[in-house]
Amino acid sequence: MATHKILLAEDELALGTIVKESLETRGFDVVFCGDGEEAKTQYTAQKPELLVLDVMMPKKDGFTLVKEIRQMDEHIPIIFLTAKSRTEDVVEGFGYGANDYVKKPFSMEELIVRIKALLDRKSGQNNGSESVEIGQYSFNFAKQTLTYKGSDQMLTHREAQLLQALYEHKNELTDRSLILNTLWGNDDFFNARSMDVFITKLRKKLAQDEQIQILNVRGYGYKLVC
Incomplete structure (x- = not known):
């Protein structure tokens, strides 16, 4: 079974580490970044298959990062992790090109289900x-x-x-x-x-x-x- 590479960007080290380790136990290859600028650099270098991005990050926020990535790649699946509850923020995220969002706090099972669903749909495009x-x-x-x-x-x-x-x-x-x-x-x-x-x-x-x-x-x- 092929390993899927995921780029995770989350500025909360403890949460990011937990998510990274949990995804790795499910067979995913995870590249973990602590800010938006590092995530942009790693996206270019690592060529991940899916992005999991926090909205509020130092150096470059998630909205800005997605806007820049969508100029290079219209297709890569993107999931936002957000603590924001305002409808406008969620809609803004989709407007920039996100495919899905998970609101904090969240269960790892929920995140994994959403990741697998997006990867399955992406794979189905090639059929x-x-x-x-x-x-x-x-x-x-x-x-x-x-x-x-x-x-x-x-x-x-x-x-x-x-x-x-x-x-x-x-x-x-x-x-x-x-x-x-x-x-x-x-x-x-x-x-x-x-x-x-x-x-x-x-x-x-x-x-x-x-x-x-x-x-x-x-x-x-x-x-x-x-």
Whole structure:
């Protein structure tokens, strides 16, 4: 079984050490950093498969780090560790490109489940390469690309997942709770807000074809019209 390399950035040494050792006992190869600048350097040097990042770190905070990493890699799964409870902070994290978040204090089992789920989804992208037509766009889930008249746009992991879910029910109402429970693991308020952020991003990326709409049916869900 291949070992997955994870980059962990956490400025609380005791917590970081516990998380590192716990992940290593589960077979993960963990690179542990104590601040955002070190994490950026190690990301470039180590080429990890997944990032687990604290939001509040010295030298470079998690939001800034993710913004910089997303300019280099649109696809690597990223999980935020956050003690923040304000909805705006969680939504901001997803807006910068995070795939998931775990609120402190958390159980190691919860973190490991979320890590495995993201790695499994990333692996699943390589199982097929067929493109589907969405209006004038060509959508390739495996490659996470949207192509319009020969020009490619890269999608993030979560954007591709969400668009795939909408496409599978195109021209039909898609239950909001179903998407949230399938992709985010539950349909709580924080996850619902983050999904709204991704819907807005997808609308912008599909805007060149005026015949495509993602409708919000209040109280129920979304409908991809194409």
